[in-house]
Amino acid sequence: MQKILYKTSLAVALVSLGLASCSDSKDAIDEEFIQTAHIVNGKVEKGPLVRGSQIDMRTLDKTMVPTGQSYTTTIENNTGDFNYGSLKVNSPYAKLTADGYFFNEVSGALSNSTIKLDALVDLSDNTTVNVNVLTHLKSQRINYLVTNKGKSFKEANKQAQKELLSQFGLQEYADKDASQYSITSGDDAAGVLIAVSSLVLSDRSEAEIVEYLSLLSNEFATTGTFTDKTKERLKSTRNYLNGKLETIADNIKARYQELGYEVGVKDLAYYFDWDNDGIAGNELDNASVVKLSQNDIDVPVEGGDFTVTVESDKPYFLTPPSNVADSDTGLDVSPGDNVTEESFFSSLYETGADTQTPESEKVTSIDNNIVKIHVGPTLSRRSQSWSIKIYNARGAVAAEIKLVQHGNPNVKIEVPKLGADGRNFVSYTLYCIGNAVKAERELEGKYALQEKKQPYSAGDSSISNCWYEYYNAIRRLLLVKNADAKSLNCYQPFLNTYIALNYYLMTSHWGGVPFVIEPITDLSTRIPRTSENEILTKLSSLLEDAMPDLEEKANDSFADVNSAFFVSKDVARVLLAYVYCNLKKWNKALPLLEKVANNGYYSLIESDKVQYKNNSECILGFELYELQTRSVSADEKSCCPCLDYKDVLLTTAECLYHTGNKAKAKELVDFICKKKSIKIDESDVLMSIARLKYKLQSPNYLTFIRRNNLGVSFMGLKENQTYQLLWPIPSSECASNPGITQNPGY
Template identity: 40%
Template sequence: MNIKHYIYLSAAIAFSLSSCSDDNGMENDFEPKTYNVLGKVEKGPFVSGSTITIQPMDGNLQVLGSLYSATIQDDLGNFSFGSKLFEAPYAELTANGYFFNEVEGELSSGTLNLRALVDLSDETTVNVNLLTHLKYQRIQKLIAKGLKFEEANRQAQKELFTAFGLQKYAEKDASTFSISGGTDESAVLIAISSLLLVDRSEAALTEYLAKLCREFGENGEFGNSTLQQISEDKKTLSNLLSSVRENIIKRYDELGLNIEVKELGCFIDWDNDGLAGNETLQDGQEVKLETSEINVPNEGGVYTISISSPIPVYLTPIVNKDDDGPTDNITEENFFTEIYEHIENDDISMEKSINENKLTIKVSRLNSRTAKSKPVTLYDCLGNVLGEVKVTQDGNGNTSIPKLGKTGEQVVAGFALPIARGFSDFNLIEQYYHYNREADLVSRYIYPDCSNIKNIWSDFYRANRMIMIFKEKEAEQLGVYQDYLNVFSAMHYYYMAIAWKDVPYINYVPDIDNAYNISRTPIYNIFSDLKANLEKAIDNLEEKKNESLSTDVNKYFFVSKDVARILLADIYMYQGDYNQAEKLLEKVVSNGFYELDASNYNDKETITNLFDNGSSRETIFATRYESQPRGNISIGTPMLVPIMTYTDVVLSYAESLFKNGKTTEAESQLQKVTTAKHLNITGGNTLEKIKDARLQVMLYTNTNFAFMQRNNFAKDVYEIEEYRQFLPIPQQEIITNPSMTQNPGY
């Protein structure tokens, strides 16, 4: 190469370097300047002892001068490099250390590296955080493409904030954001930091950040798989936002700083529409519905309701805050899902859609006897309720009552067992009274600590709780079993009132905290409610022969009108209203479903035959419970207690006729029993003859005690003191229930 060519080439190279330097932001006219650089390092805040370095750089991000080091001064993440001379205004800050994990609410178990590229001529107070870290590589990429630092930083900032739907906050540089500032920008930093940290260890976060920085640095946006991961992380974070906010406030309070943290939900793009903060109502905003209630006929229909809302409205939240995933645990709620044998449309069935601010509800025919109601709830994307339309649909009174389903059968069998046990023990008490003349059994075996007394009480209340829960759950569905359940409730409450007089009357599902502090209800109030329920049941139950001895749980459960009539007549007789009792019992007699036979309910062989055969022309309602006989004088817990028999109906009918002055008719009914049972009854008036008949044939039916009580025979027949016409309240109940009082005499 000759000298002339060499001179030209050298000049060209010099011109090229000069041009390149100017185009890439090299500040040739920048005079060295001293800066006192200070700020914070925050993920959550880095803790005291963490390290930070600052490296001066030129406009091409080439290293200039010396690297300076400092240590985080306190647990707030503060640092300061002191006064340093910089040959250019650009610098790289790198921090490494432990930090406060705002998601977990504790210090990290591993360290984290965070970086920032800053222009010191704009601001000497600079913060290092996840936002500065995420845009680091993007700034490098854009400067390599020829942009000046200011332009590259501005573009990277806008792209990064746009990626999170937070572009409205992009005007302020991320290096000025601080968690403790109490501003919108502070909330932006917390929201993004928490979103990237949720469900990740420090090592996993480091790996994840490397991927995010690489993708964003190359393209100014995140890849599809990353966007999908961010969407999943939003769902997880939605359940944690409140605790994140509380954790940060608590942490700074422990460090002696009272800070404000705004509600973080407004700083995340939950519906991925590219704009955070437009998913929830702001102060003063509301959603208006054209109507909040629609009444639908049984056959169904289509309804359209206008919606006025400043934000998107959903029928199902995009982010379900309460979604804990699937569970196999059986709870009280999901246990009652098969009350009925399968039927179609047993609840309100609707199709719902929202289109162009119109809510359309299409309701199908309802296969239920009773009216049903169901809400249509409107949400924002986070699951906050914005409004509700109550849909009420008429029932169809002609709908057939379905058989019990799997759950229904289990529940009925569940309360049938304690009812049977209770009646079995109750009959043992009747036997103590019956044989008291011979062996003085009442004073020996009937006292507050008596196990039989305690068993009757606990079994009947156990059955009652199951019945009340079943009533509540069934009422929420078809509501067609309510009368049947009321009859079973009346059955045990009638016997409890006869035995103890005033007892706690629980016709609801009590809170567990109040279940052991319920006072006694006057017997009059109990009977008033039972009468109302039984009268309604008589109107709605089927007129048929009752078949409780069948092994089919449906035949046990679906009691007939006659069962309700007999219970109601028993209550009327106890209250001395024999006119009402006579009418009810006359109906049972005239139905012709039952007839007298030679059964003698003082004879255990009769009871055994009923149990073995599973049918009887006389038995109206019986409970089965297998147990071994015990004691002496032939006393033992019966395997089966026929608590409603046609013999009892006829004798009670005769009693009512006699009390109503119809002695001849009463004698006629009594004669039917004495003839069928081959009884020898002599002397006395008709009522005394009925008493003698009962003593001869009704021992195992749980009916004699009530008869003797209401007719003032108990003291003489059983040879007992006045107070022993009622049983003692179980001692355990007195101890555990502070509102309970003991019956007089015990």
Template identity: 60%
Template sequence: MTPTGASYTTTIENNTGDFNYGSLKMNSPYAKLTADGYFFNEVDGELSTSTIKLNAIVDLSDNSTINVNIVTHLKSQRIVYLVTSKGMSFADANKQAQKELMTAFALQDYATKDASQYSIIAGDDAAGALIAISSYVLSDRSEAEIVEFLSKLTNEFSSTGTFTDSTKEQLKKTKNYLNGKLEDINQNIVNRYKELGYNVSVKDLAYYFDWDNDGIAGNEIDGNSTVELSQSQITVPMEGGDYTITVKSDKQYYFEAPSTTTDGDSFESITPGGSVNEDTYFSSLYENGYVIKNMEYSKEIEGNTIKVHVAPAQFKAQKSVSFPLFNARGKQVAEITITQDGNPNMKSDRVNLGNDGANAVSYAFSCFRDAMAKVYQLEGNYSLQTNHTPFRADDSGISNAWQMFYKSLNLMSTIKRVDANALGYYQEYLNTYFALAYYAMTAYWGGVPYITEFGVDVAQNIARTSEQELLTQLAVSLKEAMPSLDEKKNESLSNVNDALFVSKDVARVVLAYVYMNQKNYSEAQSLLEKVVNNGYYSLENTTLSKYANNSECILGLAVQTRSGESVHPCLDYKDVILSLAECYYYNNNTSKAKQEIDEYCSKKSLNIDKTDIIKAIATLRYKTQTPFFLSFIRRNNLGGSFLGLADAQLYQLLWPLPSSDLNYNPQLTQNPGY
């Protein structure tokens, strides 16, 4: 292993890397070959901008054809060490170095073929192993870092036949980075050689990495993207129980995979499937004395058997929880869902909000209040115009109202989700607010994206639900919510708990409006009559259209201003009376309709033409600025005869969707005319 001093130089002849020294007279069969030049980085698919040197120490008497590559380079100094320090023959040293190096990368199954015969374009197992080791070196590194890391590996391996613990950990991180790159690496090699005029194939590179860290590459892979389970849905009674699931595979699967995918080689490994539990954010969703109880369960996996133990339920509403199953690469291959019945005997008295809950609900309702106040302001300004200038899609008021609605819905969705995983107490109250928000949006925009479960960027991929389909969904939701609501006068201004615990009348009014827009005036009339007959609300002897916390306010949310407390309208008794008159008219009870109109005019000191009942209702709505005026105009086809819109202007009864959201969400379509 001492250089003789003889040196020969040649050049690479073609794109397959061929070189030829011709006939050489040598005193020894052992030679050190050094390849020096630019290289193709199969990880990023780019040619290098700087050069690299790779070595191979070989016995030329055994081979007339030699390949120089990453593997020959990494073991070259180890061969020298074993011969010079351990007195081994070249053949034994070469064989041992080859076995040690391939074992260090869990590729010992491919150690019998000498690395000097490995070819990246051979399409065999040796090629797969070579590409894997090369990728470990290249990874997510600059060219200077590649040279440095290669030197580090070579030096460590030369004297010990393995790598240090810190380097092994680094290689695990590298493996996690390469996990998401293997298909690209494969294609990069195929494409590169295709550009050079050669057709090469590359085996599935996943089989040349040790994902489960058992020291053998590829033995953990079954080639499937999913795995079959004896059951993936477990239904558990409130008493709990023990359950067994069989994984129908001879490979090992994991709750937390030994390997995963990272975005960079320097990142720490991240266990897949981890997420922030919202319950930890709402440490005091409920008032003192009420603790959020989640489903308690444990799980273990041994071989192809999963055992699950579920404790007795400590919550009232049914709950579900899911956990993933991963293969060794960290790819989710299955999901197991546990659904447990709640305990109906859990305490069900009124549960007020705790500090975190009160803050969250207050913020959600403030966004909802601002959205409602903005659409009423926009509606009033438009209705009072003589020329009725259409809104623009980039109008800041339109955009602000739209964004506030969805912001409030998103916030309420989060509160609902946390509550559903605990006592499940606030669901129907929040569902009523949900329905009111979406009804309001249909009144002004028609069909809108109907989102009940918000998540990261979910809104950018949701198309509009048609107005009629959305109304049908809202009717179902409101009918389901109503039995859980209280029969009382709704008090929404005194504190956040009163605002949350809406009365049955709130749901009745919203459901009646839904029915009216579906032309189901019979059902709407019954609901509105119930609200009137309850006697909780009455018309005020005033002509003022400004809202106040009085007997006309069914649902109002307060805001503090410099001049004091101001009420923002949500639902209003004036609208109930005029809506009831409309129902009487369409249900062929003209006398009742006129009676409601007469009482309304008397209370408001108004004298109007009552010849045409529907136009009389329109006049009263116009003069007292009741909510959802444009929705009334639209369903009664009064855009032309009452508002004076030409046929070409009738599209203005629906507003434009904000242009910013159209740009953000390719699934959205604009309303006609804008």
């Protein structure tokens, strides 16, 4: 043991001797400085520089001129520690320069190239001297204040420290010198260091980081501030980091865990100046939501003035001072195709249409967390609903005021026809719906005709094609909906009817699906499933709101694009009835279906053949070609059925059955059988309806079987096969969307 201790002491002595021998200057650099031995050690963190990185130290006189003494050592471990041992220096001032690879806390990976960081320190004040981004950024400023402004090192260091942290709104942490900051401390100083370091890193390459550090250091050196352009760039970077702070904290903790250390990281959000008032963290509530004096306002037809109080002592905003950006360029670029309102909807409406938005005046302001809302008289026949979002300083929605203004039935609305862009876009959208409906009908028919029912595979291309055609159509409908909402807002009832149609057909075959009614680029890969009942409930509201603005007429899907787009009231009426049936609200569905029959626009064709043409039985159908491209007359066009009068009558009988009027239901079944020259040998009325649906190849066959629990008794499925009445979610969707779950049984 004595030999080991002796060898260790000798080694330390030799290292110290070697370091000291780098300079033989013995001049008294500072008459007040007494040359004594100093243990010089610390950390280099940008995150931490890795083991083996070189760190050089040169002593300086009080005017920042090198004294001639220099020392070199290397970082001992991957946490950035270095130790020069005991040094008897000839001046208290020193410049440390570290050069090495580092851990990037934003990306969570080690750098591919090296970086240099400086620190100017007073060795007489500190036994531990850390090198980090803050010491680097203020080094040139300290040197400038000493050499050009006659400041002492202590005065220059204190001023540079305060000025630098003030640039980031972090001045309250300026009392502790930056050379004492360390990521591993887990305190406010660590939070400050991580925040500023992350602002430098952002999404930059190593070369860009070096260039940016140089820019910041040079700007700060002579003025003690950054240029306005750099300040705006720092705000952009702050927004980029906004949604990544938890990940940055996790990256740091994970890195140190790999190295055998447990490091805590405080909430980094409190070290950024989100509201640009010059003070970081003072603008944040502990909770992500805030309470309002009222959340719902019912606005009368004549409008009015309203006041809402945000119950917090922190500032809230109508326009967020910060936001979450996907890049550090100030521009969020979403992936996907280039479908935009600008490129497709310059002529959404026909030429000559008055595109002035018929909306009531709306003026909203906030002052000292008091929201004032003025709403003018309504200019629409329909009720209008909108919301006012209340943002916290980070740009997150902390509360929402929902407003509804009653419509004025006396307001006249002129709905223009589609313009050139509108016709082209809607035409292709209807083409997509037609493809989806055709695929759905073929899949349903193929399954129904099997004697021994075999389930579809999640990898079946027909299943995935049907799924993605529906979503392609929905995405396009939402784009038109958004463009119209920003202009005349007159197409909403027709668009909502088609959106409801797509979602109704999807829920009929898949149950719950990803559901959105706001335009986004990549609809199916980022949204979890919404339950079938929840979707159907929302569809019922969409259709109920749409129906008053639809025309009472026979629907025509085939004359031209405009006739196909401007669906009649019966389309929404039938669709709403089907939604109610799937919700098993038979009493609500029945009067809607009876109204369709009583209107007299449609009738049964006396034929036992299954014909899908544009005839009196077709309420809504789709060609399998883009509209306006076929030369045959509208009456000759064959179609893929979607809403069919035969099915309306059969569903009416179903509702009569479930509401207790089995006799009338049987009369209706007998009427259909007679018209179609079909004989049904079923004593049970519901079974008779099922048999007719099967023989007539009625649309929506499987959803009828599922809602009436006829999979076993009518279709002959075993109990463990009834899951097959819903199709599998496409495997490609499950693979690309981690938030989605597969249907049971697949």
